[in-house]
Amino acid sequence: MINGFTLHDTASAPAASIGILDGVQKSWGLVPNLHRVLAESPAALEAYATLWGIAEKTGLTPQERNIVYIAIIYENECTYCMAGHTNLSRVAKVEPEAISAVREGRPIADPKPEALRQFAAKVTRNRGVVSEADVSAFKAAGFGNGAILDVLVLAATKLISNYTNHLAQTPLDPFMKGAEWNAPGKLKPAA
Template sequence: MMKNIQVPDKEQVSEESQELFGQLQKRLGKVPNLYATIGYSAHALKAFLQFEESLNHGAFNAKEREAIALVVSEVNGCNYCLAAHTVAALKRGFTQEETFLIRSGRASEQKMNTIVQLAKSIAENKGKPEEGTVEQFFSIGYTEAALMDLIGLVTVRIYTNYVYALTHIPVDFPAAQPLPYSLQE
């Protein structure tokens, strides 16, 4: 039987993790259960937060980053990240219908569609996307630097998806609605 991993209380983690929890509390208004669980390791939480923060200054804007998070989390079936990133995507101006479309691997706008399709293909194919997706990405003007940023954004989300997959901690965001049948593959 697998060990049942609980969301730690602040007192159960190191002082360094507690400091990071304080920063998260200020920034987000709470310490999400997933981040708290990563906080069992101050090294892992610090590295994750720095990686994510650094990528926030890369080639993709906030809406594009949420789209990448949604499609990768859908590929990996991560209910936690789907819930958290649906909330964030709605705050960034997406409609519920747009979040469904993105999760299915598409978007109505060409540039966003290209980003979503490549991110989905990278996640589904373990880093070996379908050939046409990379060419399409470059054909709309993205560079090698943007490709590295995209791989980073896919990777950071896979990390959180896997943390949830291994822990099944309680989801502390409103649950994401299931994809409408018409959008399921």
């Protein structure tokens, strides 16, 4: 870890983070290192936990949500989240070939998830500025305006986690073993 971040538990976390950490433990059976870092700021931990819950309520299927997440993670080059979401994608029964394609930055053979991957990547890469043609292509694949906005909910969720992991260099959790990932290395620190 860098920049003095701590992996908190309920003994070291600020009081306002303890209930959220307990909830994560109860839901997941563990507290991922990301949550342990976020616990330093009860507001950051609550924001991430809340957005995660809201993201689960979008109109996207679990498989579609995971395609979006890993497409965003690819663009943001977050090694921690890529490892975690690779395994979460497997649990959600995303096609193994689709997972591999997104992790490698290449097209998915199936056109509908490929449209989702492309759109999420462009929204992330271009900070929400996409062309009319990009929106039309996304809609032609069977998605509507609701899905466009749902992608933004997932992007907001990943902004918190991906950026936190960059700042803290969050170590991988044991459940991520076998899903490690090397980022393409396009991102460079600000001058």
